[in-house]
Amino acid sequence: MNTVKQSIFKDLLEHKGIQHNLSVPRLAEQILERGEGILTATGAVRAETGKYTGRSPKDRFIVRDEVCEDLIDWGSVNKPINEDVFNTLYEKVVSYLKDKEKLFHFKGYAGADAKYRVPIQVFNEYAWHNLFATQMFVRPSKEELQTLEPEFTVVSAPSFKADPKVDGTNSEAFVLISFKKKIVLIGGTEYAGEIKKSIFSVMNYLLPQREVLSMHCSANVGQEGDVALFFGLSGTGKTTLSADPYRRLIGDDEHGWSPNGIFNIEGGCYAKCINLSQEKEPQIYNAIRFGSVLENVVIDDKSRNPDYDDTSFTENTRAAYPLENIDNIVTPSIAGHPNTIIFLTADASGTLPPISKLTKEQAMYHFLSGYTSKLAGTERGVTDPQATFSACFGSPFLPLAPSTYAEMLGEKIDQFNSNVFLVNTGWTGGAYGVGERMKLSYTRAMIHAALEGELNTVETTQDEIFGLSIPLNVPGVPDEVLIPKNTWTDKKAYDIEAKALAMKFHKNFKKFTNASQDIKQAGPLYYSE
Numbered sequence: 001m002n003t004v005k006q007s008i009f010k011d012l013l014e015h016k017g018i019q020h021n022l023s024v025p026r027l028a029e030q031i032l033e034r035g036e037g038i039l040t041a042t043g044a045v046r047a048e049t050g051k052y053t054g055r056s057p058k059d060r061f062i063v064r065d066e067v068c069e070d071l072i073d074w075g076s077v078n079k080p081i082n083e084d085v086f087n088t089l090y091e092k093v094v095s096y097l098k099d100k101e102k103l104f105h106f107k108g109y110a111g112a113d114a115k116y117r118v119p120i121q122v123f124n125e126y127a128w129h130n131l132f133a134t135q136m137f138v139r140p141s142k143e144e145l146q147t148l149e150p151e152f153t154v155v156s157a158p159s160f161k162a163d164p165k166v167d168g169t170n171s172e173a174f175v176l177i178s179f180k181k182k183i184v185l186i187g188g189t190e191y192a193g194e195i196k197k198s199i200f201s202v203m204n205y206l207l208p209q210r211e212v213l214s215m216h217c218s219a220n221v222g223q224e225g226d227v228a229l230f231f232g233l234s235g236t237g238k239t240t241l242s243a244d245p246y247r248r249l250i251g252d253d254e255h256g257w258s259p260n261g262i263f264n265i266e267g268g269c270y271a272k273c274i275n276l277s278q279e280k281e282p283q284i285y286n287a288i289r290f291g292s293v294l295e296n297v298v299i300d301d302k303s304r305n306p307d308y309d310d311t312s313f314t315e316n317t318r319a320a321y322p323l324e325n326i327d328n329i330v331t332p333s334i335a336g337h338p339n340t341i342i343f344l345t346a347d348a349s350g351t352l353p354p355i356s357k358l359t360k361e362q363a364m365y366h367f368l369s370g371y372t373s374k375l376a377g378t379e380r381g382v383t384d385p386q387a388t389f390s391a392c393f394g395s396p397f398l399p400l401a402p403s404t405y406a407e408m409l410g411e412k413i414d415q416f417n418s419n420v421f422l423v424n425t426g427w428t429g430g431a432y433g434v435g436e437r438m439k440l441s442y443t444r445a446m447i448h449a450a451l452e453g454e455l456n457t458v459e460t461t462q463d464e465i466f467g468l469s470i471p472l473n474v475p476g477v478p479d480e481v482l483i484p485k486n487t488w489t490d491k492k493a494y495d496i497e498a499k500a501l502a503m504k505f506h507k508n509f510k511k512f513t514n515a516s517q518d519i520k521q522a523g524p525l526y527y528s529e
Contacts (some may be wrong), residue, residue: 002179006149006150008181009046009121009123009153011094011098012094012097012098012103012105012123012207013105015097015098015103017100017101017102017103017129018102018103018104018105019102019103019104019105019127020105020107021105021106021107021134021145022091022104022127022130022134024131024134024135024159024290024291024390025291027104027127027128027130027131027134028045028131028145028290028291029125029456030102030104030127031045031047031128031131032045033174034102034127034128034164034227036126036128036382037128037293037301038299038304039304040059040294040297040299040304040305040306041303041304041305041306042286042289042290042292042294042305042306043290043291043292044288044289044290044291044292044293044294044306044319044321045128045131045292045293045294046293046295046297046299046306047092047128047150047190047192047293047294047295047296048105048190048295048313049189049190049191049295049296050190050394051189052173052188052189052191053191053296053313053314053316054191054193054314054316055191055193055194055197055396056173056175056189056191056194057077057396058171059169059170059171059173059174059175059189060079060175060176060177060198060396061079061080061081061169061174061175062078062079062177062178062179062399063080063081063082063083063086063176063177063178063179063180063181064080064081064082064083065083065178065179065180066180067179067180068179068180068399069206070207071399071400072205072399072400073398073399073400073402077395077396077398078127078398078399081168081169081176082168083178083180084166085168086176086178086181086185087527088167089154089162089167089168089169089174089176089185089187090155090183090185090423091159092138092160092167093155093157093185093187096157096159096160097123097125097155097157097160100125102127103123103124103125103127104123104124104125104127104129104130105121105122105123105124105130105427106121106122106124106130106133106134106137107119107120107121107140107145107150108120108121108133108134108137108138108139108140108148108203108267109137109138109140109148109267110137110138110152110199110203110265110266111138111203111256111263111264111265112138112251112263112264112265112267112332112333112334113256113260113263113332113334115258115260116207116210116212116256116258116263117138118151118152118202118203118206118284119148119149119150119151119152120137120150120151120152120153120154120199121150121152121153121154122137122153122154122156122195122312123153123154123155123156124156124456125156125157125158125159125160126156126158126190128192128293129156129158129190129192129195129244130324131291131293132192132195132196132293132320133154133195133291135267135268135291135293135320135322136195136196136266136267136268136270136320136466137199137266137267137268138267139267142194145209145244151182152183152184153182153183153203154183154184154186154195154198154199155183155184155185155186156186156187156194157186157187157472158186158187158188158189158190158288159479160187160188161173161187161188162174162187166496171188172188173187173188173189174186174187174188175189175194175198176271177198177201177202177399178397179202179205182203184198184199189359191295192293192295192318192320193270193295193318194419196266196270197397198420199398200214200216200220200254200265200397201398201399201490203254203256203265204394204397204398204399204400204405205399207256208404208405208408211258211259212257212258212259213256213257213405213408213412214254214255214256214265214405215229215231215255215256215392215394215405216229216231216253216393216394216397217229217231217232217238217254217255217393218230218238218239218242218249218250218251218252218253218255219242219249219250219252219255219338220242220243220244220247220248220249220250220334221247221248221250221330221335221336222246222247222451223246223247225335225336226339226340226451227250227261227262227335227336227337227338227339227340228242228339228340228341228342228451229255229262229338229340229341229342229345230342230344230368231341231342231344231367231370231393232342232343232344232345232372232392232393233345233370233372233374233388233390233437234272234372234374235345235346235372235373235374236344236345236372236401236425237344237346237425237440237443238252238344239252239271239272239281239284240280240281240440241342241344241425241443241444241447243281243283243284245328247328247451248328248329248330249283249323249326249328249329249330250262250263250264250329250330250334250335251264251265251266251269251323251333252269252271253266253269253270256265257337257338257408257412260334260336261334261335261336261337262334262335262336262337263333263334263335264323264334266323267322267323267328267333268320268321268322268323269287269300269317269319269320269321269322269323269325270318270319270320271283271287271318271319271320271321272317272318273288273294273297273306273308273317273318273319274308274309274311274315274316274317275308275309276308277308277318283326283328284319284329286325287319287321287325287326288306288312288319288321288325289321289325291321291322291325292320292321292325292492293319293320293321294306294312294314294317294318294319294321295317295318295319295320295477296314296317297310297317297318297319297352298310298312298313308465326446337412337416337418338416338418339361339379339414339418339419339422339451339453340418340419340420341418341419341420341421342420342421342423342447342450343358343363343366343367343393343420343421343422343423344372344423344425345371345372345373345422345423345424345425345426346372346373346424346425346426347371347372347373347426347427347428347501348373348385348387348423348426348427348431348432348433349387349427349431349432349497349498349500349501350426350427350428350429350430350431350434350435350484350494350497351431351465351466351485351497351498351501352422352424352426352465352466352468352484352485352486352501353422353424353430353439353466353468353483353484353493354423354424354442354443354446354477354481354482354484355421355422355423355424355446355447355450355455355470355471355474355481355482356421356422356463356466356468356469356470356471357419357420357421357455357460357468357469357471358420358421358422358468358469359383359469359522360410360414360420361410361411361518361519361521362420362422362467362468362522363409363410363413363420363520364406364407364409364410364515364519364522365509365515365519365520365522365523366422367392367393367405367406367409368391368392368402368403368406368509368515368519369389369391369505369508369509369523370389370390370391370392370393370394370395371387371388371389371505371508372388372390372426373385373386373387373426373432374386374387374388375386381491382502384432387501387504389508390402392405392406393478401514401516402512403512403514403515406519419450419453419455419456421447421455422451422468423443423446423447423450424438425437425438425443426438428481428484428487429487429488429489429492430487430488430490431497435488437438437486438481441476442476442481444477445474445476445477446474446477448476449471449474449476454474454475455459455471455474458471458472458474459471459472459473460472461463461483463484464525464526465495465498465499465502465524465525465526466498466502466524466525466526467503467522467523467524467525470482470483484498485498498526499526499528501524502523502524502525502526503527503528505524506523506524506527507522507524
């Protein structure tokens with residue numbers, strides 16, 4: 001594993017006020033002393049991110065050079081920027097940070113599996129960003145810290161604003177990834193999620209080249225050691241459904257699937273806080289305590305209690321906390337090969353089956369599609385559900401072509417005989433506005449049946465529009481709920497909605513020109529010119 005010579009970070013490492021791997025209490029003290037955040041009644045610190053309350057995808061670029069030019073899937077997601085622009089901006093940021101009174105430095109790992117983890121370091125202008133990094137990545141032991149040589153480096157200077165006309169960026173904010181220099185350069189945005197997601201993008205580049213499938217999913221393990229993966233975009237219930245009192249959590253967002261099994265890429269969780277309550281999501285609610293970081297959550301001035309229902313700053317309120325704040329976890333965050341893979345979708349058309357078993361080819365098709373309905377509240381400006389497709393359920397973070405990840409998934413499904421299910425947590429009995437959201441108790445029962453192997457031999461019927469195999473019986477779920485058309489009063493309206501959705505799948509899939517004919521034919525049966 002090639003590491004970057006630390007001499008190129010000499011100016012940062014020799015900063016007169018640099019603070020190396022501070023403890024959580026000392027970082028909390030620094031945050032309060034420097035006025036970067038406030039202490040809340042939970043013990044967490046709350047920081048505000050100002051103008052940028054979410055990722056800034058239009059400001060993310062990858063340096064185009066001889067190292068990665070032939071590997072990157074260039075386009076609207078992976079936008080190129082030249083080396084000269086990066087080098088000049090890097091020098092400006094380092095010069096800017098040198099004049100700061102303090103600089104915060106974290107060294108640790110991305111990846112819980114010692115064989116596949118990537119040593120990283122993070123230089124932060126802000127103490128609260130350094131606490132975020134400390135909680136989100138895998139912390140080294142004292143012994144490991146002595147010999148840890150970082151392979152990849154994040155340099156974060158939120159207060160440094162680029163001049164697009166001079167610096168060649170899209171705006172004042174920038175997230176630049178150089179795979180040649182192994183540096184992520186962040187500036188102009190205080191949103192801490194850029195640190196987490198930039199390293200995830202790095203892992204999505206490195207791991208497939210090391211025979212590891214990197215995945216945007218949650219994972220848990222049962223009492224018998226059976227492993228399950230949960231893929232799903234925002235609003236599909238990924239976090240809620242993977243948090244199971246009878247199963248231990250491996251991780252909630254980023255994982256690698258190596259020849260040895262599953263491992264968590266992170267050491268913490270970055271949970272959405274919108275409408276968070278102890279009743280609905282007790283694990284997350286109780287995990288937000290001392291050492292946690294709250295982003296853009298409204299805090300009562302007198303009591304210092306968080307108001308998770310208040311969206312005054314943004315709907316994208318967040319909490320970052322270490323995995324050990326959750327009781328029911330796997331330590332270390334590694335497990336065997338997945339027995340069951342769940343693709344979650346919240347279909348607002350109300351036409352996809354609540355659960356269906358996928359063939360390998362169908363699994364690859366729906367993995368590449370990454371379909372859900374974007375719901376009100378999941379993204380600014382969205383008031384009515386919109387069909388959305390995100391390749392591999394994580395398109396914004398994939399430097400390589402989606403087919404790379406899909407082919408690896410197909411190979412692993414074959415090799416380890418994993419069962420794959422598509423689960424619709426969206427609407428039933430009609431589309432959004434007419435039908436109703438699938439009962440959580442029904443969804444839990446379906447997932448339980450899938451995890452317990454109860455659906456492996458049950459009789460199925462093929463959906464005539466989508467071609468999916470629908471179980472005719474699931475314990476704890478009324479039979480009539482399993483066939484979407486049976487739940488609709490207006491059957492003609494169902495056919496119109498279902499065929500319209502089928503055509504959206506076909507239209508989206510046209511961009512995957514390299515997909516095999518078997519995978520292309522694994523999509524919806526209905527097709528209209």
